[in-house]
Amino acid sequence: MALSKLIGGRVEETQAKRERRKEARPGELLDAALDLFVEKGFAATKSEEVAARAGVSKGTLFLYFPSKEELFKAVVRENISGRFQEWNQEFERFEGSSADMVRYCMKVWWERVGMTRASGITKLIISEARNFPDIAAFYQQEVIRPGQDLLRRILQRGVDRGELHVPDIEYAAYLITASMVFLIMGKHSLGACVPTDHPLDAERYLSCHMETMLRGLCTRPEDNDKGAGRNRK
Amino acid sequence: MALSKLIGGRVEETQAKRERRKEARPGELLDAALDLFVEKGFAATKSEEVAARAGVSKGTLFLYFPSKEELFKAVVRENISGRFQEWNQEFERFEGSSADMVRYCMKVWWERVGMTRASGITKLIISEARNFPDIAAFYQQEVIRPGQDLLRRILQRGVDRGELHVPDIEYAAYLITASMVFLIMGKHSLGACVPTDHPLDAERYLSCHMETMLRGLCTRPEDNDKGAGRNRK
Amino acid sequence: MALSKLIGGRVEETQAKRERRKEARPGELLDAALDLFVEKGFAATKSEEVAARAGVSKGTLFLYFPSKEELFKAVVRENISGRFQEWNQEFERFEGSSADMVRYCMKVWWERVGMTRASGITKLIISEARNFPDIAAFYQQEVIRPGQDLLRRILQRGVDRGELHVPDIEYAAYLITASMVFLIMGKHSLGACVPTDHPLDAERYLSCHMETMLRGLCTRPEDNDKGAGRNRK
Amino acid sequence: MALSKLIGGRVEETQAKRERRKEARPGELLDAALDLFVEKGFAATKSEEVAARAGVSKGTLFLYFPSKEELFKAVVRENISGRFQEWNQEFERFEGSSADMVRYCMKVWWERVGMTRASGITKLIISEARNFPDIAAFYQQEVIRPGQDLLRRILQRGVDRGELHVPDIEYAAYLITASMVFLIMGKHSLGACVPTDHPLDAERYLSCHMETMLRGLCTRPEDNDKGAGRNRK
DNA sequence: CATGAATGAGAGTTCATTCAT
DNA sequence: AATGAATGAACTCTCATTCAT
The missing domain is CATH 1.10.357 (Tetracycline Repressor; domain 2)
Known part of the structure; x- marks a missing residue:
C-alpha cells in the first residue's frame, strides 16, 4: 500500500506539477511579453525573445496564442x-x-x-x-x-x-x-x-x-x- | 540685353528649381518620417512608406539617409x-x-x-x-x-x-x-x-x-x- | 524486451535521423556554395541559389551562416x-x-x-x-x-x-x-x-x-x- | 589678323581639345573598367566607380556603352x-x-x-x-x-x-x-x-x-x- | 504537449539604368 | 554632350509561423 501510495503520490504530484506549470505557462508568457513590449515596443519585440524569457520554446508560444497580435491583445486584457x-x-x-x-x-x-x-x-x-x-x-x-x-x-x-x-x-x-x-x-x-x-x-x-x-x-x-x-x- | 537677361533668368530659374527640389528632399523626407514614426513607431514604419509620403521612391530615401536608423536620428536632431x-x-x-x-x-x-x-x-x-x-x-x-x-x-x-x-x-x-x-x-x-x-x-x-x-x-x-x-x- | 528495444530503436533512429539532417545541412550548403562561387564568383551568386542547390529554402541558409560573406569564409576554411x-x-x-x-x-x-x-x-x-x-x-x-x-x-x-x-x-x-x-x-x-x-x-x-x-x-x-x-x- | 587668328586658333584648339577628349572618353572608360573588373570582378564593380575612375559621371558611361555588360564585352574586345x-x-x-x-x-x-x-x-x-x-x-x-x-x-x-x-x-x-x-x-x-x-x-x-x-x-x-x-x- | 528546424513573405538596402535639366 | 537625381527591380537578411518529430 505504501508503495502504491508512493507511486500514486508521485504520479499525482508530477501530474499536479505539470498541470501547474502548464497552467502557469500563459501567465509566464504574458509577463514576459508585457516586459518586452513595454521595453522595445510591439514591432521590435521578437516572438522568440518572449518565449525565451518565459523559459519555453518558440513553438510553445504559438500553442497558447495564435499569433503575436493575439498575444499583444491578451497582454493588454490581462493587465487592465x-x-x-x-x-x-x-x-x-x-x-x-x-x-x-x-x-x-x-x-x-x-x-x-x-x-x-x-x-x-x-x-x-x-x-x-x-x-x-x-x-x-x-x-x-x-x-x-x-x-x-x-x-x-x-x-x-x-x-x-x-x-x-x-x-x-x-x-x-x-x-x-x-x-x-x-x-x-x-x-x-x-x-x-x-x-x-x-x-x-x-x-x-x-x-x-x-x-x-x-x-x-x-x-x-x-x-x-x-x-x-x-x-x- | 533683355533677351540675354531672359535667358539668364531661365537658366537661373531652372537651376534654382532643381536646387530647390534637391534641397527640399531631405526636409520632406524628415517631415514624412516624423509623422510616421510618431504614428506607428520606428520599427513598424516601413522605409517605403516614408518615401511614398514624401512623394519619392524607395531608393531616393537612401540617397539622402544611409539607413533607416540614420533617418531616425536625423529626425530627432532636426526636431530638437x-x-x-x-x-x-x-x-x-x-x-x-x-x-x-x-x-x-x-x-x-x-x-x-x-x-x-x-x-x-x-x-x-x-x-x-x-x-x-x-x-x-x-x-x-x-x-x-x-x-x-x-x-x-x-x-x-x-x-x-x-x-x-x-x-x-x-x-x-x-x-x-x-x-x-x-x-x-x-x-x-x-x-x-x-x-x-x-x-x-x-x-x-x-x-x-x-x-x-x-x-x-x-x-x-x-x-x-x-x-x-x-x-x- | 523486444518491444522496448523496438521502441528504443525507433526513438534513437528518429533522433539520429533528425540529428543527421541537421548536421548534414552545413556541409550540403558549403558544397553548394563552393560549386556556385567557383562557377559564378561570390558577388554573382545569389544566396537563394545556394540554398536551392542544397535543397533548402532561403531562410535556412541564414540559420547556419550569419551572412553570405561568412558563408564564403566557411567555404574557404572547409576546403583548405x-x-x-x-x-x-x-x-x-x-x-x-x-x-x-x-x-x-x-x-x-x-x-x-x-x-x-x-x-x-x-x-x-x-x-x-x-x-x-x-x-x-x-x-x-x-x-x-x-x-x-x-x-x-x-x-x-x-x-x-x-x-x-x-x-x-x-x-x-x-x-x-x-x-x-x-x-x-x-x-x-x-x-x-x-x-x-x-x-x-x-x-x-x-x-x-x-x-x-x-x-x-x-x-x-x-x-x-x-x-x-x-x-x- | 593676329587677333582673329588668335581667336580662331583658340576656338580651333578648344574644339580640337574637346574633340580629343571626347574621342578619348571611351578609351578612358575602357581602361578604368579593365582595371576595376580585374581587381574586383564584373559583378562587384559598380558602374559609378568605373565612371569616377575615368573622371566622368555615371550618366556619361551609359552614353558610350549601352549597358554594363556591353562595357565588359568592349573591354575584352579592346584588349585582345x-x-x-x-x-x-x-x-x-x-x-x-x-x-x-x-x-x-x-x-x-x-x-x-x-x-x-x-x-x-x-x-x-x-x-x-x-x-x-x-x-x-x-x-x-x-x-x-x-x-x-x-x-x-x-x-x-x-x-x-x-x-x-x-x-x-x-x-x-x-x-x-x-x-x-x-x-x-x-x-x-x-x-x-x-x-x-x-x-x-x-x-x-x-x-x-x-x-x-x-x-x-x-x-x-x-x-x-x-x-x-x-x-x- | 513541447520542440526547434524549416519556411517564405516581407523589410531594408543596393545599384544599373533613365531622363529632365 | 554631360550630369546626377530619381527610379525600381533585385538582392540580402529577418522573423512570425508551421509542423514533423
Whole structure:
C-alpha cells in the first residue's frame, strides 16, 4: 500500500506539477511579453525573445496564442485592472477630508499599479495606440474612463462637502491622470535608459503634485486674479 | 540685353528649381518620417512608406539617409528645438507677475511646439527611448534639461520676488512638464485614434492646470495642514 | 524486451535521423556554395541559389551562416586541405628516385585534390583574392606556403641525392605549382564553358609537364648553353 | 589678323581639345573598367566607380556603352591583342636556334603583354568565363588558339630542325601557356593583395621555366627512363 | 504537449539604368 | 554632350509561423 501510495503520490504530484506549470505557462508568457513590449515596443519585440524569457520554446508560444497580435491583445486584457469596482466601494466608504482622499487615492494607485510591473501597460498602450486602435478604444473604455470617473467623483465629493473649489471638475481630474502618466513615462521610458544623477523620486513627485494642486503656489491668491483671459472666471 | 537677361533668368530659374527640389528632399523626407514614426513607431514604419509620403521612391530615401536608423536620428536632431537660448532671453526681459509668466510660458510652448507637428518628437522619444538609449540621452541633454532649467528659473524668480511659495522647486517644475507630456500624449496617442465625444481641449486643459497649480484647490488652506508626511512646513 | 528495444530503436533512429539532417545541412550548403562561387564568383551568386542547390529554402541558409560573406569564409576554411602534415610523412618515407617522387607527388595531388570538387577553391581564391585580402592571406599561409615547402623539400632531396640538377629550387617549385594552377583553370574556367573538340586531358598534361621538366626538350643540351643571361652556368 | 587668328586658333584648339577628349572618353572608360573588373570582378564593380575612375559621371558611361555588360564585352574586345599576325611574321623571319626562339617568344610576350595592364584581361576572362561563355569562346578563338598555334609552330620548327625533341607538341605548348597564366595570376591575384617578403620575380620565373623546359632537371637522363606508366614511351 | 528546424513573405538596402535639366 | 537625381527591380537578411518529430 505504501508503495502504491508512493507511486500514486508521485504520479499525482508530477501530474499536479505539470498541470501547474502548464497552467502557469500563459501567465509566464504574458509577463514576459508585457516586459518586452513595454521595453522595445510591439514591432521590435521578437516572438522568440518572449518565449525565451518565459523559459519555453518558440513553438510553445504559438500553442497558447495564435499569433503575436493575439498575444499583444491578451497582454493588454490581462493587465487592465478591473479593480475599479472594488476601489469605488473603498472610496464610497472613505470618511476623511477630500484632500486626504486625493492623497490616499494616489497612494493606492502608486502602490497597486504605478510601482508594479503592470504600470508598463500604460506606456505600451500610449506607444502602440495608433497601431491597435481597437485595443486603444478598449483600454480607454475599461481603464481610462472608469479611472477618470472615480477621480471626478472624488472631486465632486470635495465640492459637495465644501472642501474643494473646482471650477472645471472634468479637466481637474485630468491633472491627476497627468501625474500618473508622467510617472509612468519616467519609469518606463527615459528614466529607464538615461542614467541620471537625479532619478525621479516617485513619492516625492506625487507628494509635490498633490500638495501643489491642493494648495496652489501663490502666496496671496488675490495677486493672481488679474490673470490673462483664460482664468477661471 | 533683355533677351540675354531672359535667358539668364531661365537658366537661373531652372537651376534654382532643381536646387530647390534637391534641397527640399531631405526636409520632406524628415517631415514624412516624423509623422510616421510618431504614428506607428520606428520599427513598424516601413522605409517605403516614408518615401511614398514624401512623394519619392524607395531608393531616393537612401540617397539622402544611409539607413533607416540614420533617418531616425536625423529626425530627432532636426526636431530638437534649440530655441531655449532665445526663450531664455525672452523670459529674462519679462516684466509681469510670476503667475503671468508661468501662463505665458505655457502659451508660448503650446503655440510654438505643442500645437505643431514637432510635438510628436516627444511621443516618439518616449516610445523609442529604450531602443535608442543614446538618442534618448541626447534628447535629455538638449531638450529636457534646458526646458527644466528654464522652468526652474521661472519658479525661482517667483520665489525671489515673494510671489510664489514653492517648497520643492525642482519637482514643481516637473508638474509643468507633466502638463506638456500629457497633452502631447493626448494629441499623438489615444486622442489620435479613439474617437471621443469629448476630445481634449488643449487650451482649456492648460488653463485648468496652470490655474490650479497657481491657486490650489482647497477652499480653506488651513483644512489642508494636517496632510500626510511630506507637507510644506 | 523486444518491444522496448523496438521502441528504443525507433526513438534513437528518429533522433539520429533528425540529428543527421541537421548536421548534414552545413556541409550540403558549403558544397553548394563552393560549386556556385567557383562557377559564378561570390558577388554573382545569389544566396537563394545556394540554398536551392542544397535543397533548402532561403531562410535556412541564414540559420547556419550569419551572412553570405561568412558563408564564403566557411567555404574557404572547409576546403583548405590540412593534408600537408600527412603528405609530408608520406614523402619522408618515399624510397624511389626523385623523378618518381615528383611524378608521384603530382599523381597524389591530382587524385586527392585536382580531380575533386575541392580544386575549385583555388579558382575561387584567385578570382576573389583582391575582394577578400584576409582570406587570401589565410590561404597563402595555410595552403600555398605548405605546398610550396613540400615541393621544395622534394627537389632538395633530389639535389642532395645527386639525382637532380636544380639551380633555382624556389622557382623550380613554382613550375610544379604552375602546372596545378593551369589544370585547375582549365577545369573550372574556360574548359568548363567553351565546348572544345579537344578538351584538356589532365593526365596527359601532367605527364607531359613532368617529363619535360625532368628531361628537357633539347636534343643536345650543349646547343643550349649560349642561352641568355640567367642560365645555369 | 593676329587677333582673329588668335581667336580662331583658340576656338580651333578648344574644339580640337574637346574633340580629343571626347574621342578619348571611351578609351578612358575602357581602361578604368579593365582595371576595376580585374581587381574586383564584373559583378562587384559598380558602374559609378568605373565612371569616377575615368573622371566622368555615371550618366556619361551609359552614353558610350549601352549597358554594363556591353562595357565588359568592349573591354575584352579592346584588349585582345590582334597582334598575332604581326608576331607570326616576326617569328617566321627568326633565324636563331629554337631554344632562343622560345626564350625570345616569352620575352616578347612579357614585354608587350605580361608586364602591361592588358595582362589583366586574362585574369578577368578566367574569373568570368562561366558567366560570359560567349565572351570566353570569343577569347578562346581570338587569343588562346592563335597563341597556342604560334607556340606549336615554334616547337614544330625546333623538331623539324632537329633541335628539339618534343613527343607531344600540343601539350608541350600548354607548358608555355601555363607559365604565362601563372605569372598573370601572381600579378593580379594573390600577389596583388598578400604582402610577401618574396614577391614573385617575373623574369627570374620565366627564365627558370624556360631553361628547365629546354634542358630538363635530371642529371643523367638515363636514370629517368624507368619512370612510371605515363612516361613518353 | 513541447520542440526547434524549416519556411517564405516581407523589410531594408543596393545599384544599373533613365531622363529632365 | 554631360550630369546626377530619381527610379525600381533585385538582392540580402529577418522573423512570425508551421509542423514533423
